[in-house]
Amino acid sequence: MASFQAMVAPWHEKTGGVMEFTGTRDLMAILTTRVEAGNPPDVVILPNPGQMVELAGDGKLIALDSFLDMNRMRREYAQGWLDLGSVNGRLYGIFMKAAGKGTIWYNPRVFAANGWKEPATWDDLIAFSDRIVTEGKTPAYPWSVGLESGEASGWPATDWIGEILLHESGGKVYDQWINHEIPWTDPRIKSAWEKFGRIVFTPGYVPGGAIGALATGFIDASYLPFEDPPKAAMYCLGSFTQEFIADQYPGLVAGEDYAFFPFPAIDSRYAGAVTGGADIVVVFKDTPATRSFVNYLTSAGAQEIWVKRGGFTSVNKLVDLDAYPDALSRKAAEQLTGATIFRFDADDSMPSAVQKSFWEGTLNYLQNPDKLDSSLTDIESRAVEAYGQAGLIPE
Amino acid sequence: MAGWLRSGPGGKSINRRGRLIPWLWLLPSFLFMAVFLIYPVIDTLLISFMNRDSSACAGAANYQYVFTNSAAQTALLNNALWLVFFTVLTVGLGLIFAVLTNRVRYEAVAKAAIFIPMAISFVAAAVIWRFMYTFRPEGFTQIGLVNAVATNLGLDPTAWLVQQPLPYIDLLLPAPLHTNNFALIAVGIWMWTGFAMVVLSAGLKGISTEVIEAARVDGASEWQIFRRIILPMLSPTIAVVATTLVIQALKNFDMVWVMTAGNFGTDVVATLMFKEMFNYHDFGRAAAMAVILMVALLPIIFITIRRFRSQGETR
Amino acid sequence: MKKELMKPRAGFEDFASRLKILLSRFPLHFFLVGIALLWMTPAFGLLTSSLRDAAAVANSGWWTAFQPPFEFTLENYQQVITQSRMGAGFINSLIIAIPGTVIPILVAAFAAFAFAWMRFPGRDILFILVVALLIVPVQMTLIPVLRLLTDLKIAGTFPAIWLAHTAYGLPFAIFLLRNFFVALPRELLESAYLDGASNMRVFFRLVLPLSVPALASLAIFQFLWVWNDLLVALVILQDPGKAPMTVTITNLVSSYGAQWQLLTSAAFISMILPLVIFFALQRYFVQGILTGAVKG
Secondary structure: OOHHHHHHOOOHHHHHHOOOOOOOOOOOHHHHHHHHHOOOEEEEEEEEEEHHHHHHHOOOOHHHOOOOOOOHHHHHOOOOHHHOOOOOOEEEEEEEEEEEEEEEEEEEHHHHHHOOOOOOOHHHHHHHHHHHHHOOOOOOOEEEOOOOOHHHHOOHHHHHHHHHHHHHHHHHHHHHHHHOOOOOOOOOHHHHHHHHOOOOOOOOOOOOOOHHHHHEEEEOOOOEEEEEEEEEEEOOOOOOOHHHHHOOOOOOOOOOOOOEEEEEOOOOOOEEEEEEEEEEEEEEEOOOOOOHHHHHHHHHHHHHHHHHHOOOOOEEOOHHHHHOOOOHHHHHHHHHOOOEEEOOOHHHHOHHHHHHHHHHEEEEHHHHHHHHHHHHHHHHHHHHHHHHOOOOOOO | OOOOOOOOOOOOHHHHHHHHHHHHEEEEEHHHHHHHHHHHHHHHHOOOEEEOOOOOOOOOHHHHHHHHHHHHHHHHHHOOOOOOHHHHHHHHHHHHHHHOOOOOOOOOHHHHHHHHHHOOHHHHHHHHHHHOOOOOOOOOOOOOOOHHHHOOOOOOOOOOOOOOOOOOHHHHOOOOOOOHHHHHHHHHHHHHHHHHHHHHHHHHOOOHHHHHHHHHHOOOOOHHHHHHHHHHHHHHHHHHHHHHHHHHHHHHOOHHHHHHOOOOOOHHHHHHHHHHOOOOOOHHHHHHHHHHHHHHHHHHHHHHHHHHHHHHHHO | OOHHOOOOOOOHHHHHHHHHHHHHHHHHHHEEEEEHHHHHHHHHHHHHHOOOHHHHHHOOOHHHHHOOOOOOOHHHHHHHHHHHOOOHHHHHHHHHHHHHHHHHHHHHHHHHHHHHHOOOOOOHHHHHHHHHHHHOHHHHHHHHHHHHHHHHHOOOHHHHHHHHHHHHHHHHHHHHHHHHOOOOOHHHHHHHOOHHHHHHHHHHHHHHHHHHHHHHHHHHHHHHHOOOOOHHHHHHHOHHHHHHHOHHHHHHHHHHHOOHHHHHHHHHHHHHHHHHHHHOOHHHHHHHHHHOOOOO
């Protein structure tokens, strides 16, 4: 929040415009109400392009290419990002604040002390986890998992599943999945769920088991590998986790006391694949103020302000890599830009109804591991409704 | 009721003006209520028979969904749980406290302590109890009071807001009834017992002491007095408290929403309706749920009206 | 009665029998005091946690704070008021709640008077309608109401939420006040009318002053309801600068998730005013419930 304000400050000084910010986890609820009532906010930062596609399809958004300098955009942003932000050939959203999701956080000092090495493949990862359990050193648990997030509980699990699916079945299947060209009950999708289940259900892997994962918040869970004494060895969540760790443990040094290794390969064909997310800026009202604001937000200068403060990865090509405050954030940025296969975060790419169903599905799965098939069928029926009704094919 | 009061010295012209006057007094109120309450109710009823964005008629499809879909069934079941346990336990505890506080000199202080939660918002209560129910896995330090007590008693820490099998309870209850619902109901009881206690206490004080003294003299035990004299005389008051609580149990939204967002099997009709509106964008289904809520409340409306009428006639 | 019988006794025997009574009632006292303490424990835990620093709260139960060293701090409150907008939230809550209390009471009083002391066709049926409206859940009305406010171009403003809260509060207010008004002594009003007073005069000079207890309790009821409301504010008031404390806290829960020291202090700030009102005006509050509930 404070960083966002800092980024906006120069715009405010230069133009005198005032930005009033509402942050809420109930974004969908409030946005829906206001849009339905014909009184949307001026500019909204959405967490996912799925919603952007819906809104653009409903005709609620202003096309950005009507006032942004598209030449500048093409210079500063890779075509892939521009495509992701477009619907039917027109640009509706620009991406800010990206985060790679394929990062597994750990404590390098603890690993060194215990003689552990970062695993490179999925099988290594499982073997490594088993080893930690049998060795019984400190930390006793290989994994920390936290899914609780109020209304959005379950989203960290969807990150896991998306990452697994990408590594196991590749980009093409991934695209089919999020475009609902294959059903949720497809065995490849089920396999991704089951692999995630392997992590959560294996006794001794996670403190408190599946229930512990359900009851722990996603921020809380990120602390476990770095407590003194550490309580778990690894935590898988996006690169924005760095901010959580740094806030809680200001004395720790990035790269030495906390670091990440990339998500291990499952199928070697897809090694180096990365899922990631980004916030997307969309505009509802076309006014001089919003034009100027959006122009500013998308510029490298603005984004560098937040980059320097940490916790922000920009997809703007012009942002200087040296602006990143430490080796770790630079590594995260490089992981994003250097990915062999890149896909946008799965649940964020789906229509909001399916996304919500996906989140809830993971919660149900953790509570009823033997009912995976019926959970998947439930999501499938929601998906049929949602995709069929909108008749849209997300980018 | 009160007789006709004229608005000035008599005369035909006054009468005619007089007939309009009540309506002038009523107008602002009815305008508000018509616009904000009556029209939306009718609107919602209509929407419940239409499709998700109200563009076409859908017959009874939404209602069919609500009664056959498993998530919706869970919500209905949970409302029933609230209805029974929340109401009965709150009335019961309120009654016990009313009777007991009646007998001590620091009655006002004791009552105040139990009544305080009525003053705070559900959001604040949710923060308080989420904190109380905080779960840390076994072997970790517990910072939530409930789990701290549990671990001190030798039990495992429990994730109260998530479904956690408590062996002895699970033997009694079938699967869809999750024990975490009771954790939420407990919060509701904590908040509303004060209300029940205060109203029942007033009712209690209205019972004439002579009857009770006479019974005591006749050798009746305290328990017999309670059952045979106090309870029956208190039953209208109990009815009032119970109806208020039943309404709360059915309308319940804030508390469930802020504590679990309806996850982990704690959904009630009000939270599910919210999700249908804002996550799933199916206004037809959401409206159907609202209507079902209203229908469930209809008996309450009738009881209240009947009670009001019978008391009105004795005036 | 008992006391008078005891007076002539000697002092020592008096004391002994009093003690005996006290001891035999010990279980009762134990139970009641225990319950009262139990009931206050959750809120007490909240208060205690709000006075501890982050590390302390995350690593130890709040009940351990009562042993040396006693480390309490006000920094959480400071942070939450300045950085997290609780200060602004408090003001906004006031701005919403005060008119949101005064207006419905005024409007309802007029209608209640008509229901109580005037005769007109359909009076009973209309009142039954009011009673029925008591039960309509707010969710059922939100979207049509918001659309209407937007069409009138006032959505998102304070007047809009005053209107909404007025409407939502009317059924109960009318119900409560009407019940109170009918219980007023009939002769008093009749003689006023016979003396030539108009309706308005009777209302303002006689009925309202006599109804102060009922008005006070209604005011407290309504004020607390509006102050503690979350949903209506979330939906109707979208401007973040106008957010009341309930909305602010909900946002804090999502951004500060597990930082209990901040959440607890924010929650406590939102609780202060209702608690003060409750303690200062408890009598009226209780009266209100009784008048409305018991008399039916």
